[in-house]
Every structure is written in C-alpha cells, then in structure tokens.
Amino acid sequence: MPAYVIAHLQDAAPHPDIAEYVERLPATLAPYGGRFLVHATPHEVKEGAWPGAVVMLGFPGIAEARAWWDSPAYQEIAPLRSRHIEGDIILVEGVPDDYSPTGLVQAIRTALP
Template sequence: MTAYAIAHLREAAPHPEIAEYIARITATFEPYGGRFLVHGDPHEVKEGAWPGHVVVIGFPSISDARAWWDSEAYQAIAPLRARHIEGDIILVPGVSADYDAAVTARKMLQALPPSR
C-alpha cells in the first residue's frame, strides 16, 4: 500500500547546503521507489495557518519509506537541510484503493457509549 513522507518546512534563507540537499535527495529515495508528488509549490491555506512549504514524497509502501529515511544515503544529507530549515516530517501509510470513510464512521459510532 502506498505511503508518504510529508514535510512541513518553514521559510529559510537561501544557503548553499540547502541547494546541495535538494540536488542530492532524489538519488536517495529512487532506490526505494520514491518520487516527488509535491515539492515546495505554492499551497492554499483553507483553515488555520501553514507557513512555509509542503513536500510530499510517495513510496510503494511504508517499509520503503522507512528504509529510505533510515538509509545511509539519506542520513548523510539530512543535516544539510536540518541545519538551515526548521520543519516537521512524518511518514504515513496511505489507504487502500477500496477504503470507505463511511465504514470508518460506522465503526466510530458503534464504539461510542449508548446515549441516554
């Protein structure tokens, strides 16, 4: 099942190490079937606040995403970004093609205590 690495990165001043990180990152995730789905393009905030940029990398599975994150190749370049850009990064599995939110809602309602 598809999985994603999602980053919410704050604004940062341009720096040569950031450019090096961007130039090298694709080679770190391609061996794990990763590809950019979103890479810093402008986004529309509909609720709340989301300063900075969004990056989404898709992987064939959560194990592929974890293997990329833990890889020697990625860990070697991660400090180039981390030294200059604050942010939050998560790995999250996607839902199956037959996922039905209505089923999730029914299970949620069934788990509620009986109303009085």
C-alpha cells in the first residue's frame, strides 16, 4: 500500500541552507522509491487557514517512508531545513485502490447513541 510524507511548511526567507537541502533531497529519496507528488505548488484554501507551502512525497509503502525519514542521508540534511523553516510533517499510509469507506461508516453508526 502506498504511503505519503506530507509537510505543511511555513513561509521562510530564502537561505543558502534551504537551497542545499532542496538540491540534496532527491538523492535521499531514490533508495526508498520516494518521489515528489507536490512541491510547494500553489494551493487553494477552501476551509480554515493553510498559510505556507505544501510538500507531498510518495513511497511504495510506510516501511520505505519510515526508512527514508530515519536514513543517515536524510537525517544529515534535515537540519538544513528545520533551522530555517517551521512546519508540521506527517507520515501516513494510503488506502488500497479498491478502498471503500463502508467499514468506517458502519463503525460510526455502531458508536452512535
């Protein structure tokens, strides 16, 4: 099942460390089958507030996403970003192609008083 890394990053001023981070990032993804799905492209907020940028990476599975995050190659460059950009980053497992929310709906209805 695919997995994703989703980052909601707050706006940051340009910095040489950020340029280096972005230059080096693709090489850290390759060994784990990771790829960019969204990379700071414009977004449209429909509800709530979402200042900053969105980055979304795709991986073959959650194990690969975790292995990438924990890898020495990524951990070496992560401070280049984290020193200059605040944000939230999550790893999340996707759903299979034939996913249906029926089971969740049943669980919600069962939990109703």
